[in-house]
Amino acid sequence: MRRLRLDAPEWGLDFATAQRLAAAVAGVLLGEATCLSWYDRERDYEAPAGATECHDxxxxxxxxDYAANRGAELLVEVDGGRFVFCYRSIEEFL
Structure with a gap:
């Protein structure tokens, strides 16, 4: 899985804005894409919920790991891992 880091702490991005930026980047790099998993470090939320419980x-x-095992091609890391989004192209499914 390729990684792209977006570091812009001076913007004070919230989760929703970071998610929109990550989706836009995924769209440019992968074409039509879907987000397989994400993580919000500040709130300690992840999707799918509980994915990290068995990875203690x-x-x-x-x-x-969840995203990688489902074919994720791109990991977008925002502000040093404050937010993380994993994407896969859906082109093969169209």
């Missing part, structure tokens, strides 16, 4: 002590967080 593992080097790879559950939300990343």
């Amino acid at each position: 002590g593992c080097p790879v967080p559950g939300y990343i």
Whole structure:
């Protein structure tokens, strides 16, 4: 999975704005894409919920492992991991 880092702490991005930016980037790089998983460090929320519970002590967080095992091609990391979004192109499904 390729990683793209967006660092702009001076903008004070909230989750919704970071999500829209990540989706736009995924659209440019992958074409039509879907978000397979995400993480919000400030609220300690992830989707799918509970993905990290069975990864306690593992080097790879559950939300990343979940996406990687479902064909994710792009990980967008915002502000040093404050928000993380994993995407896969849906082109093969069209």
